[in-house]
Amino acid sequence: RKEVEQDPGPFNVPEGATVAFNCTYSNSASQSFFWYRQDCRKEPKLLMSVYSSGNEDGRFTAQLNRASQYISLLIRDSKLSDSATYLCVVNMKNSGYALNFGKGTSLLVTP
Amino acid sequence: EPEVTQTPSHQVTQMGQEVILRCVPISNHLYFYWYRQILGQKVEFLVSFYNNEISEKSEIFDDQFSVERPDGSNFTLKIRSTKLEDSAMYFCASGPHNTGELFFGEGSRLTVL
Numbered sequence: 001r002k003e004v005e006q007d008p009g010p011f012n013v014p015e016g017a018t019v020a021f022n023c024t025y026s027n028s029a030s031q032s033f034f035w036y037r038q039d040c041r042k043e044p045k046l047l048m049s050v051y052s053s054g055n056e057d058g059r060f061t062a063q064l065n066r067a068s069q070y071i072s073l074l075i076r077d078s079k080l081s082d083s084a085t086y087l088c089v090v091n092m093k094n095s096g097y098a099l100n101f102g103k104g105t106s107l108l109v110t111p
Numbered sequence: 112e113p114e115v116t117q118t119p120s121h122q123v124t125q126m127g128q129e130v131i132l133r134c135v136p137i138s139n140h141l142y143f144y145w146y147r148q149i150l151g152q153k154v155e156f157l158v159s160f161y162n163n164e165i166s167e168k169s170e171i172f173d174d175q176f177s178v179e180r181p182d183g184s185n186f187t188l189k190i191r192s193t194k195l196e197d198s199a200m201y202f203c204a205s206g207p208h209n210t211g212e213l214f215f216g217e218g219s220r221l222t223v224l
Contacts, residue, residue, distance in 0.1 A: 032211045043202055043215035044154060087154065091211055097142075097167040099211050101154040 003027060004102035006088050012108045017078045021105045023071040023088030030100075032091040033064055035073050037084040038104060044087055047073075078109045113137045115216035117203050123222045124193055132188045132219045134203030143186045144204040144213065145178065147171070154202070160186065161209075193223045 003026045013019050025033075033050035048055065050062040050071055061074040071088055085104035092098040116135045124130050136143050145157040158178055159166040165178065175197075177189045186205075190197055200220050204213040 034211050038154075041200075043217050044213075045215065046212055049210075049212060089211060092156070097144075097159040097161075097209065098156045098169065099146075099213070100156070101146075103153040 003092070003100045004088055004090050006086075006102040006105045008103060008105060010106040010108055012110060013078055014110055015078055015080060017109075018074065018076045019078060019107060020075075021073045021086050021088075021107075023073075023102055025069050025071070025088075025090045025100075027090065027092065027100075028069060030090045030092070033062075033071050034089040034099075035060075035062060035071075036087040036089055036101075038087055039084050044089075044101070047086070075107075078107075080109050080111065083107055083109045115203055115205055115214050117201075117216035117219050119219055120217065121220045121222070123224065126195055126223055127192050130190045130193055130221060132190075132201050132203075132221070134186045134188070134216055135184050136186055136203065136205030137207075137214055138184070140205035140207050140214070142166075142206045142209055143180070144206075145188045146202045146204060146215075147199040148202065148218075149199045157188070157201075190221075193221075195223050197221060198223045 035047040036044040037047045038044045050064045054063045059076045063072045087104045088102040092100045118133045143160040148154045158168040158172045200218040202218045203216045206213045
């Protein structure tokens with residue numbers, strides 16, 4: 001079983017749409033969770049951390065379900081600039097040092 | 112805005128050659144990392160570095176690899192005797208705390224022929 005699994009997509013949505021991405025992780029001892037975004041052939045950039053109670057940053061909402069080992073990201077009112085690959089990231093062990101990246105979900109927002 | 116810088120942006124080398132990839136982390140950060148991404152694959156952890164020593168390393172980071180912080184600003188990844196399968200984008204990252212909130216450099220693309 002892959003340690004971090006994501007639907008690869010691509011998700012093609014029109015501007016203004018709401019889109020949701022899901023992610024599951026295998027290591028129940030994981031303590032830290034994140035969403036990064038990666039533009040084509042660029043470096044990953046931190047989008048947001050994911051907290052147990054769920055958190056929101058503008059148009060982005062992240063949720064964590066520890067019992068199901070499931071993380072989600074909701075993007076409201078999609079912009080063309082949201083087009084990217086969204087990476088679900090989990091720390092490998094009970095430490096912050098090593099991050100385990102999912103392969104990513106590709107999003108294309110169209111006019 | 113402070114950023115992580117990496118050099119070279121692209122290096123082409125012959126199989127069996129040694130390569131050094133350089134990184135300048137953000138100045139007040141304490142935790143440094145190397146990750147790599149083979150084309151079309153996921154980002155993979157190689158090594159973390161804190162307080163002038165390796166904190167953790169992955170199975171990928173075998174004796175072929177080494178890291179060094181030769182001075183107060185640079186952080187290097189050395190790959191001895193490169194193999195074809197070492198071809199990848201190598202990302203340096205740094206963070207102010209021991210969390211997963213990392214700042215990545217733009218990467219060094221290594222092509223081994």
